[in-house]
Amino acid sequence: MKPNYYGTPIRTSHRTGPRYAIWIKRIIITVILIAAVLAGLLQIRSPRPVGIDAPPGSFSSARAMEKVEMIAREPHPSGSSAHAQVRDYIIAELEILGLHPEIQEANVAPGVSKRYSGKLENIVVRIPGTDSSKPLMLAAHYDSVATAPGAADDGSGVAAMLETARALQAFSPLKNDLILLMTDGEEHGMLGAKAFVSEHPWAGDVGLVLNFEARGNKGPSFMFETSDQNGWIIREFTRAAPSPVAYSLIYNMYKLMPNDTDLTKFKDGGMPGLNFAFGVGLNAYHTELDTAANLDPSSLQHQGDYMLNLARHFGNLDLNQVQQQDRVYFNTIGWSMISYPESWIPWFTGFAVLLFIATVWHGIYARRVQWTELVGGLFVSLLTLVVIYGINTLLWGLLRSRISEERYQQILMDPQVSVYYLAGSLLVTLLLAILIVRVGSRFIRSENIWLGALTLWLLLCVGTSIYLPGGSYVFIWPLVFSLIGLNLFFFMEEEARNWLSTLFAVPAFVLLTPICYLVYYLMTLGMAGALMVIAALAFSLIFPLFCKPRKAHRDIFG
Structure with a gap:
């Protein structure tokens, strides 16, 4: 044993006490x-259906589901006779509530x-x-693709709007005017939203728009997109939403992708807003599986809870100036x-950099x-990520080459099947990380492997702060x-590394799991x-768990 500069012996024995204590x-x-x-x-969970x-x-997913069943009896793409029937049904439901719907052609x-070419009819x-x-303004589209009944995409949004309008009518009116917009032609390139923005006289009045979409048929609803200068909107959203699920990282990444929804057209027209969607069950997206029977009531409840509570909140606020620092x-x-x-x-990044420098100095001293x-x-950490990426990509390439395309798509899209492949990939990733770190720890102390991993995290911290601030x-x-x-750990014995690395890695696992x-x-x-690779980043903070016992190291300090 050799004392550190605090006079505390650095004990290098790994197995102390009875074997059961280790386990x-x-x-x-x-x-x-x-x-x-x-x-x-x-x-990342949905509220219970009501x-x-x-x-x-109150918003009731059961009441809204009755409307989904009527809207999604069959595919109803723009211009079809089924589409006209859905249009008439929605208008009738609005008139029952004492409202006066209009058709924007x-x-x-x-x-x-x-x-698409032909007539569009926004409600x-x-x-x-x-x-x-x-x-x-609350917005959703009521057309479907020709291959799907459109229960989730976007019958759920329209049905939620009808149920929200009913619930709002049960109490005193809001301070602000409320516009309900059911767009047509979204599946053909957001044509109805574009027509509303460019041709409807109300478009210039809108202070805030909440758009509702779906890319699956189950799972929690995410607030995945905002307009720029979203500071005020986000603060009010977090205050009003009863079960919010939102990550600025997702919004920053979404901006880099070519995906669009109706909100894209609304934002182009100068309307600030928020975008909501649920996305589990991709095997139902734009397929015959997108039926009312397959729609998760919890997902519908989540959409409705957002819609009703945010309508009541923003509907009573001054919407003249809603832009504020992101x-x-x-x-x-x-x-x-x-x-x-x-x-x-x-400031936060600067603090992390200073703390890293202080930690390096502390470790050397x-x-x-x-x-x-x-x-x-640092090399061990980088090597681990590269190997994990390469092996997993190779294995999935081999899998795809050995099975039919239909089976491969089922593995990707059906969550009841893909979860087993996810578990297998995570197991491979964990085993690869353990193997590489175990070998590396024969030559490198666990604290240096730990600090090397944190060096990689520091680089990612600085990089995202500059180029992806929301993440x-x-x-x-x-x-x-x-x-x-x-x-x-620098104050303590070698055995403390496992406890400390685990306890202080908890925030990483909490934040990276939903990603x-x-x-x-x-x-x-x-x-x-x-x-x-994302999973391996979380594992990198517990690399000390994978290191060989300290007694296996050569004493590099003499």
């Missing part, structure tokens, strides 16, 4: 990590759209407020959310860190917590390589 420690550490993953999964006997002022000339209703600043936002435990202005990011081994620890939180806070744990969930469900296992 108890391992079980407790495993339980902590599983609990962290479950805490992350608790963020029955048909719910109070008049627009013509799409041949050649304007590659997908528009304006409910007067008592003292309106600017109108709040904010970082994310769920923590369950539906609780944290948000802060993007202008705070440089305590004779626990050496520059060459620190570089070696910076994913790296800033796990990095800070793990650096604190490593500094504590893995989203990539898995929305991007599918076709991106298994990238998905497993």
Whole structure:
């Protein structure tokens, strides 16, 4: 044994006490990590569906589902006779509520759209407020693709709007005018939304728009997109939504993708807004499986809870000036959310950088860190990510080459099948990480491997702070917590590494679990390589668990 600079002996024996004590420690550490993953999964859940006997002022998915069944009896693409029947049904439902719907007709000339030419019919209703600043608009599209009945996409949004209008009518009116817009031609390129923005006289009045979509038939509804300068909107959203699920990382990534919804056209027209969608069950998206029977009532309830509560909240606020500095936002435990202005990011990143520098100095002064081994620890982390990406990509390539395309698509799209392949990929990833770190720890101390991994996290922290500010939180806070744990480790014995690395990696598992969930469900296992790299990043903060016992090291300090 050799004392560190605090005079505390650095004991290098790995197996102390009875063998059962070692297994108890391992079980407790495993339980902590599983609990962290479950805490992350608790963020991404839907509220329980509400029955048909719910109070008049509440949103009931059971009542809304009755409307979905009427809307999604068969495919109803724009211009079809089934589409006309859905249009008439929606108008009749609005008139039963005492409202006065209007039809905005627009013509799409041949050649304007590659997908459709002919007449469009948006359904528009304006409910007067008592003292309106600017109108709040709720939007969803009522056309479907020709291959699907459209229960989720987007019968769920239209049915939720009808149920929301009914619930709002049960109480005193809102201060602001409320516009209900059911667009036509969304499936052909957001044609109805474009027509509303460019031709309807109400378009210039709108103070805020809430758009509702679906890319599956189950799962929680995410607020996945906002307009720019979203600070005020996000603060009010987190206050009003009863079960919010939203991540600024997802919005930042969505902006880099070519995907569009009706909100794209609304934003192009100068309307600030929020976009909501659920996306589990991709095998139902635009297929014959998109029926009312297959629609998850919890997903419909989530959409409706957003719609009704946000309508009541924003419908009573001044919507004249809603633009404010963008904010970082994310769920923590369950539906609780944290948000802060993007202008705070440089301060948080600067703190993480200073803490990293202090940790390196502390480790060197305590004779626990050496520059060459620190570089070696960074190399181990990078090698682990590269190997994990390569092996998983190779395995999925081999799988695809050996099975039919139909079977491959089922594996990707059907969550009841893909979950087993996800578990297998995670197991391969974990085993690869253990193997590489185990070999590396024969030559590099565990604290240097730990600090090497945190060097990679520091680079990602700085990079996202500059180029992907909405996603910076994913790296800033796990990095800070793990650096604190490593500094504590410098005061303690070798055996403490397992406890400290585990406890201080909990924030990383809580924050990265929902990101893995989203990539898995929305991007599918076709991106298994990238998905497993995200999982490996979380594993990198517990690399000390995978290291060989300290007694196996050569004593590099003499």
